[in-house]
Structures are given as structure tokens and as C-alpha cells.
Amino acid sequence: MAVYVFGHKNPDSDTVCGAIALADLQSKLGVEAVAVTQGKINPESAFILDKFGVAVPEVKTSFAGEKVMLVDHSDLAQSPDDLKEAELLGIVDHHKLGDVTTPNPLECWIWPVGCSCTVxxxxYDFYGVEIPKNIAGLMLCAILSDTVIFKSATCTDKDKKAAEELAKIAGESDLQALGMKMFEVKSAIKGTPMRELVERDYKDFDMNGNKVGIGQLELVDLALVADIKEDLAKDIQALKEEGNRHSVFLMLTDIMKEGTELLIASDDPSVVEKAFGAKPEGGKVWLDGVMSRKKQVVPNFEKAFA
Amino acid sequence: MAVYVFGHKNPDSDTVCGAIALADLQSKLGVEAVAVTQGKINPESAFILDKFGVAVPEVKTSFAGEKVMLVDHSDLAQSPDDLKEAELLGIVDHHKLGDVTTPNPLECWIWPVGCSCTVxxxxYDFYGVEIPKNIAGLMLCAILSDTVIFKSATCTDKDKKAAEELAKIAGESDLQALGMKMFEVKSAIKGTPMRELVERDYKDFDMNGNKVGIGQLELVDLALVADIKEDLAKDIQALKEEGNRHSVFLMLTDIMKEGTELLIASDDPSVVEKAFGAKPEGGKVWLDGVMSRKKQVVPNFEKAFA
Structure with missing residues (x-):
């Protein structure tokens, strides 16, 4: 019986490329493994898979009775709804430790680095398995994406070293150009419905009993969304109400200016000032130097909600 | 500020030796780390530390405001009561994934093997750090203890390989003899009150509405308890009546013969035959191949009581 390997809901490039790489490694280790995703992949991931000639994984959302491995998350909310009915064999992640538990021992590789693909x-190195050229390209792009071309606060020396070594295997020499090309694809917004933009990289969290959604758009220039900012604000307000959420925040991250404009829809907007010490005006606030949801935004909000 | 490294409550040898080894590795990696325990160490651990000339870690039970790493568990119930007020930097474990969660990314090494020290x-190998001779001795003994000298159902090839390599570093050539010596210390019964022996590793269960107690003594030789078997039988009878229990069973497990003599105090001794297909005589029965309360005894009794 095959082991299904998959990342979180609303798949990003680390989740997609990480699942493909881990399934490749497992199959080299003698485990029949298949990478799948919990949903449609985003344009950036499609660009990466196409560039390196790797097939798009199938979408699968139900895993009752199956053996599974998780990539890029350890939260039940980001896992399939029937995860508890599956047998969880392992987790590879780089986030905070979530609320997934198991009845049996398992293999966890969870490191405080910028990207699951670094882990x-x-x-691969630990098990002495050679990385195929196209898989190395996928992993490289996942690192460039998750670390915002090494600029994110989450980026570590381990990420840089892994990316260097993967670039050699993949035959990629200009990582800055490759990264910018990816972010241009990622920044594409023309003709995209607001909800699709809000949910392009969106996660719900339970913060001290409050349902809090945080989305992020990483942009090569904030000006790209100047015309649609009001529509985005309306849409996160709607999303908040539809899901009985306490708050929905949308991070408009300018990867060149290295900061984030936070759009706010909240029952209690004062949590933003509590979290960041900056006072919102007109439902938004500029957070200088803030680029990482995981390392900068989630922990600060968790303290503010505690 | 030092990072405290510790294992679970009621420390066993893997928890104690694992904390000491992980603190050593971390300090070689540039992290100021101190091994502590959540309680008094057991006679087996004392023997191991003495043998390899390593100081007994201090007992520490409160960690609010401290940085910590967990060894040999990931359950809140087995962690300090104020764990949530500490900053958890990492977990090294070999059990099922428990309910510990974190607000920040961390480093987890959790493998499905027989012992934390195998991980x-x-x-050490992954980080290219040399293992000191005395620490290798501690880790070797922890593996021998947790895997019952490689006999436990939880023992893997990785445990055997790690033990072999650690034995070379520690200069130990006869692992069987070393393991037996440890289990002799663990088996020590001379001068111990009966009730203390019965409750040394004892647990009450609710089986289909019946209160059922099951204790276990792991012995290198059943002959060690030949003289006190009648007193033990009397004591479990008394324990059964004191607590209005349906049954109290005491497993006298012979780790060399790989089986268990079960002492029986029960309102309905026929449950034993129902559970194991072996007929008790004189309030006891030999169960060949039965060594694990969790994996073999509890499930069979649960079926018999159902």
C-alpha cells in the first residue's frame, strides 16, 4: 500500500515541492510513496514544476485507512479533515509544533529553518541518497520562495547552504534572477478574483480560542495592488464574517522594500497595536521589516491574544 | 542563559542518560546546556552514572521563563507543570507524538526506534561531533535498558547498530554481561517491602466496569523472588481487597527466559484462562513469550473482560 506524502491546505511551493522530494527520497529508501496535494497548486508552483519538467501531483483530500506523511505543517487545521483515521508515519516541517498527535511512534524531522526542503x-544527505537534477531544482525554488530569496527573517545559514548545493545539482547559476522570475509569477494579480488573491497563501489559526485567519501576498512592488486594496479589504471583512472568525489579516509584503502593509478585519483591531506597537489607521498599518508570517506575525499575534 | 535539557517524570535511564548526552552535544554545538531530571533517579541509572563516572544531574521541576529541550517524551502529562511558560527549543524522542505544542519553530528529532539515545x-554523527567515552557508555546502557538487551519488540536495527558503535567508543565488549548487570541492579529486591515491589511499576485499569490492577517486576531470573512469592501473592490479595478491585495481577517477568509468571488475585480467576488460554494453578500461571504489559497483557485482559 502506497504512502501518501502531502503538505498543508492551500498548497504553496514548499508544500508541493517538499511532498514531491520527500516521496522521491522515500521511494529510494524502499517505501512506495506518492506525492499529492490537498488542493489546486498556485501559479508559482505551476511555473516551477513546468520549468523542471515535473508532473503536477494529483489532488487528494481524504486519507481514511491510508498511510501518510506530512510535509510543511503539524497542525490539524492545516491537515486533511480525516487525518485521525489515517496512519501517520512521519512529519517533515519547519514551523512551530502543532497539535497533531499519534497513537504510534513516527519519524519527525522538524527544524527551525526557512523551508521544509532545507530539511x-x-x-537526502543523511540517508546517502543522490538528489535527481529536476528534484534539486524544485527544492531550490521552494527555498528561494519560502526565504524570499534569502531575505526573510526565517532564512538561516542552513537554507543558504542547501540552496547553494541544490543549485549546483540543478545547474542553476543565477539564483537572484530565478527568484525574481518566480516572484513575478507569484505577484501576478491581473484578472484574479479577490478571494483567490486573499486565499492564495492563507492559513487559519486557533489563538487562545479565537479563529484567526492570516493571508499573505508577496509582491515585488506594493504598487501592484494599489488599485485593488479597497476590494481586498472588503473581501477579508466578508471572509471574517463567513467563517465566524475573530479576525482576518492580509499581509501585503513588499519583498524589495522589506516590509508589510497589513490589512485588518477584526472584532478587536487593538490586537494589532498590542502585537506590533503600531497604530492602524483606516484598517491598515505598515510594519517595517516584517516579512515572515511564521516568525514575525503569528508569534506576535499569539502573544497579543494570550 | 543556559538551556535546560531533561526527560520525563519518574526518570528512567534513557531519560537521564539521554538528557546528559544531548546537553553534551548541544554544548559542543555552542549552546550552553545543562542536563537536569524531574525527580530522583532510579537505582539502575545510579549504577550507570557511577560506572562511567558521570555526576548525577540536579533535580529541577520548574522552568518558567527558561529555555528548555525535552528528551524521551512529547506529552504534557510527562513534562513539568509549567512547561507552557518555558521556551521549548527542541525535542528528541522515540515515542508516539504527544500533545506538546509550541508558539515558535523548534528542532525535533523523533524516530520510531527503541531508545532516545539511538536518535x-x-x-552526534549528523553534526560531526565526537562522542566522549563516558557519554558513549551512558548512551549504550540506555539502549540496553530500553530494548531489554535488544529483546524488546520495540528494538530496531538502528538501535543495534548504534549500540555496537557506542560500545566501541566506550570500550565495552560484552554487552550481554553489561546488560545483565544493569538488570540485576534493576531487579534488586533484598530488604524491599512487598508493597513497594508490587507498586514499583503498577497501574490500575477500568476493564468493562471492573477495576483491575496490573503490576510488573522485570527480573533477570525468577529465582530471585522464589522465597518471597507467597508474600507477594498475599500482598496482591490485600491490595485487591483494600481497593475493592475485581483483580490484581502481578507479572513476574523473566527477561532471560522471555516469559512471565503471573500471580493472580481475582474474584473470577477464569478470566486468566479466557485471556491467555492457559489454566492457572495455585493462583499463578506461566505465560511463555509474554513480556509486555502494554502490548500483550492489557489487550488480552480487555478482550477477556469484554
Whole structure:
């Protein structure tokens, strides 16, 4: 019986490329493994898979009775709804430890680095398995994406070293150009419905009993969304109400200016000032130097909600 | 500020030796780390530390405001009561994934092997850090203890390989003899009150509305308890009546013969035959191949009581 390997809901490039790489490693280790995703992949991931000639994984959302491995998350909310009915064999992640538990021992590789693919690179090395050229390209792009071309606060020396080594295997020499090309694809907004933009990289969190959604758009220039900012604000307000959420925040991250404009829809907007010490005006606030949801935004909000 | 490294409550040898080894590795990696325990160490751990000339870690039970790493568990119930007020930097474990969660990314090495020290051995290798001779001795003994000298159902090839390599570093050539010596210390019964022996590793269960107690003594030789078997039988009878229990069973497990003599105090001794297909005589029965309360005894009694 095959083991299904998949990342979180609303798949991003680390989740997609990480699942493909981990399934490749597992199959080299003698485990029949298949990478799948919990939903449609985003344009950036489609660009990466196309560039390196790797097939788009199938979408699968139900895993009752199956063996599974998780990539890029350890939260039940980001896992399939029937995860508890599956047998969880392992987790590879780089986030905070979530609320997934198991009845049996399992294999967890969870590191405080910028990207799951950095951990998977270490696993390939640890197990002495050669990384195929196209898989190396996928992993490289996942690192460039998750670390915002090494600029994110989450980026570590391990990420840089892994990316260097993967670039050699993949035959990629200009990582800055490759990264910018990816972010241009990622920044594409023309003709995209607001909800699709809001949910392009969106996660719900339970913060001290409050349902809090945080989305992020990483942009090569904030000006790209100047004309649609009001529509985005309306849409996160609607999303908040539809899901009985306490708050929905949308991070408009300018990867060149290295900061984030936070759009706010909240029952209690004062949590933003509590979290960041900056006073919102007109439902938004500029957070200088804030680029990472995981390392900068989620922990600060968790303290503010505590 | 030092990072405290510790294992679970009621420390066993893997928890104690694992904390000492992980603190050593971390300090070689540039992290100021101190191994502590949540309680008094057991006679087996005392023997191991004495043998390899390593100081007994201090007992510490409160960690609010401290940085910590967990060894050998990921359950809140087995962690300090104020764990949530500490900053959790990492977990090294070999059990099912428990309910510990974190607000920040961390480093987890959790593998489905027989002993935490097998994982720590891999970490030393991964980071290219030399294992000191005395620490290798501690880790070796923890593996021998947790895997019952490689006989436990939880023992893997990784445990055997780690133990072999640690034995070379520690200069130990006869693992069987070393393991037996440890289990002799663990088996020590001379001068111990009966009730203390019965409750040394004892647990009450609710089986289909019946209160059922099951204790276990792991012995290198059943002959060690030949003289006190009648007193033990009397004591479990008394324990059964004191607590209005349906039954109290005491497993006298012979780790060399790989079986258990079960002492029986029960309102309905026929449950034993129902559970194991072996007929008790004189309030006891030999169960060949039965060594694990969790994996073999509890499930069979639960079926018999159902």
C-alpha cells in the first residue's frame, strides 16, 4: 500500500515541492510513496514544476485507512479533515509544533529553518541518497520562495547552504534572477478574483480560542495592488464574517522594500497595536521589516491574544 | 542563559542518560546546556552514572521563563507543570507524538526506534561531533535498558547498530554481561517491602466496569523472588481487597527466559484462562513469550473482560 506524502491546505511551493522530494527520497529508501496535494497548486508552483519538467501531483483530500506523511505543517487545521483515521508515519516541517498527535511512534524531522526542503536536503544527505537534477531544482525554488530569496527573517545559514548545493545539482547559476522570475509569477494579480488573491497563501489559526485567519501576498512592488486594496479589504471583512472568525489579516509584503502593509478585519483591531506597537489607521498599518508570517506575525499575534 | 535539557517524570535511564548526552552535544554545538531530571533517579541509572563516572544531574521541576529541550517524551502529562511558560527549543524522542505544542519553530528529532539515545547517536554523527567515552557508555546502557538487551519488540536495527558503535567508543565488549548487570541492579529486591515491589511499576485499569490492577517486576531470573512469592501473592490479595478491585495481577517477568509468571488475585480467576488460554494453578500461571504489559497483557485482559 502506497504512502501518501502531502503538505498543508492551500498548497504553496514548499508544500508541493517538499511532498514531491520527500516521496522521491522515500521511494529510494524502499517505501512506495506518492506525492499529492490537498488542493489546486498556485501559479508559482505551476511555473516551477513546468520549468523542471515535473508532473503536477494529483489532488487528494481524504486519507481514511491510508498511510501518510506530512510535509510543511503539524497542525490539524492545516491537515486533511480525516487525518485521525489515517496512519501517520512521519512529519517533515519547519514551523512551530502543532497539535497533531499519534497513537504510534513516527519519524519527525522538524527544524527551525526557512523551508521544509532545507530539511529534506539534509535527509537526502543523511540517508546517502543522490538528489535527481529536476528534484534539486524544485527544492531550490521552494527555498528561494519560502526565504524570499534569502531575505526573510526565517532564512538561516542552513537554507543558504542547501540552496547553494541544490543549485549546483540543478545547474542553476543565477539564483537572484530565478527568484525574481518566480516572484513575478507569484505577484501576478491581473484578472484574479479577490478571494483567490486573499486565499492564495492563507492559513487559519486557533489563538487562545479565537479563529484567526492570516493571508499573505508577496509582491515585488506594493504598487501592484494599489488599485485593488479597497476590494481586498472588503473581501477579508466578508471572509471574517463567513467563517465566524475573530479576525482576518492580509499581509501585503513588499519583498524589495522589506516590509508589510497589513490589512485588518477584526472584532478587536487593538490586537494589532498590542502585537506590533503600531497604530492602524483606516484598517491598515505598515510594519517595517516584517516579512515572515511564521516568525514575525503569528508569534506576535499569539502573544497579543494570550 | 543556559538551556535546560531533561526527560520525563519518574526518570528512567534513557531519560537521564539521554538528557546528559544531548546537553553534551548541544554544548559542543555552542549552546550552553545543562542536563537536569524531574525527580530522583532510579537505582539502575545510579549504577550507570557511577560506572562511567558521570555526576548525577540536579533535580529541577520548574522552568518558567527558561529555555528548555525535552528528551524521551512529547506529552504534557510527562513534562513539568509549567512547561507552557518555558521556551521549548527542541525535542528528541522515540515515542508516539504527544500533545506538546509550541508558539515558535523548534528542532525535533523523533524516530520510531527503541531508545532516545539511538536518535542522539545519529545527531552526534549528523553534526560531526565526537562522542566522549563516558557519554558513549551512558548512551549504550540506555539502549540496553530500553530494548531489554535488544529483546524488546520495540528494538530496531538502528538501535543495534548504534549500540555496537557506542560500545566501541566506550570500550565495552560484552554487552550481554553489561546488560545483565544493569538488570540485576534493576531487579534488586533484598530488604524491599512487598508493597513497594508490587507498586514499583503498577497501574490500575477500568476493564468493562471492573477495576483491575496490573503490576510488573522485570527480573533477570525468577529465582530471585522464589522465597518471597507467597508474600507477594498475599500482598496482591490485600491490595485487591483494600481497593475493592475485581483483580490484581502481578507479572513476574523473566527477561532471560522471555516469559512471565503471573500471580493472580481475582474474584473470577477464569478470566486468566479466557485471556491467555492457559489454566492457572495455585493462583499463578506461566505465560511463555509474554513480556509486555502494554502490548500483550492489557489487550488480552480487555478482550477477556469484554
Amino acid at each position: 529534506i536536503k539534509a535527509m | 542522539i547517536k545519529a545527531m
